[in-house]
Amino acid sequence: MAGRIKVAVIYYSATGITYQMAQAACEAAGEAGAEVRLRKVRELAPDEAIRSNSGWQAHRLQTQDVMEAEPDDLSWADVVIFGSPTRYGMIAAQLKQFIDTTGPLWARGALANKVYSAFTSAATVHGGQESTLLSLFTVFYHWGGIVVTPGYTDPSQFVAGNPYGASHTSNNGEIPPDHVALAATALTAKRAVEIGAALKRGVTTG
Numbered sequence: 001m002a003g004r005i006k007v008a009v010i011y012y013s014a015t016g017i018t019y020q021m022a023q024a025a026c027e028a029a030g031e032a033g034a035e036v037r038l039r040k041v042r043e044l045a046p047d048e049a050i051r052s053n054s055g056w057q058a059h060r061l062q063t064q065d066v067m068e069a070e071p072d073d074l075s076w077a078d079v080v081i082f083g084s085p086t087r088y089g090m091i092a093a094q095l096k097q098f099i100d101t102t103g104p105l106w107a108r109g110a111l112a113n114k115v116y117s118a119f120t121s122a123a124t125v126h127g128g129q130e131s132t133l134l135s136l137f138t139v140f141y142h143w144g145g146i147v148v149t150p151g152y153t154d155p156s157q158f159v160a161g162n163p164y165g166a167s168h169t170s171n172n173g174e175i176p177p178d179h180v181a182l183a184a185t186a187l188t189a190k191r192a193v194e195i196g197a198a199l200k201r202g203v204t205t206g
């Protein structure tokens with residue numbers, strides 16, 4: 001009996017755009033039959049930096065009850081979906097810091113053979129959406145993960161336009177994810193769950 005597929009959606013968001021995508025990923029994973037954990041990574045920025053940006057401050061308060069990610073969330077999950085805003089074309093340092101706590105899990109092979117996928121948001125169209133996702137995929141390759149992307153597996157992807165994973169252009173947090181970005185996020189999550197479930201069934205039944 002393969003059991004219910006377990007999905008961890010682990011994200012960082014300063015001003016709430018990536019958080020909205022994380023919520024869409026959780027909803028889609030749940031609809032696809034998964035047991036879902038939503039986890040934010042720990043904030044590392046100094047209080048004065050957060051206080052200087054009202055959107056950052058407000059989002060921090062809004063999500064104070066979201067549980068922080070722990071390495072156990074990775075070992076628990078069959079499928080891990082990461083979300084991060086673009087930071088100079090890469091993931092946010094807060095998410096990287098969490099990733100850098102996974103050495104013991106990696107050393108005993110506990111991160112291998114899971115399904116991984118990702119989503120991101122950026123201020124501008126060519127501001128690094130693809131490079132952010134690709135930089136995260138490099139981590140998955142080191143872990144021995146199975147990277148699942150939306151590709152162009154649904155007609156909606158010809159509108160969303162990013163085959164590497166869901167992404168959204170927020171104009172520095174001014175524009176919330178629209179139906180196109182949320183649909184791409186849902187597709188990314190749904191595919192990760194479907195491939196993860198098939199893999200789990202296959203491994204369990206031999």
Ligand SMILES: Cc1cc2nc3c(=O)[nH]c(=O)nc-3n(C[C@H](O)[C@H](O)[C@H](O)COP(=O)(O)O)c2cc1C
Nearest residue numbers: 013014015016017018085088089122123124127172
């Ligand atoms: C330090 C820093 C670096 C950023 N670098 C980029 C960048 O290289 N390209 C880009 O398009 N947006 C960049 N942004 C904008 C954010 O990626 C964008 O506003 C994102 O949607 C914010 O997501 P959040 O609300 O989840 O924090 C940067 C923002 C910050 C604070």
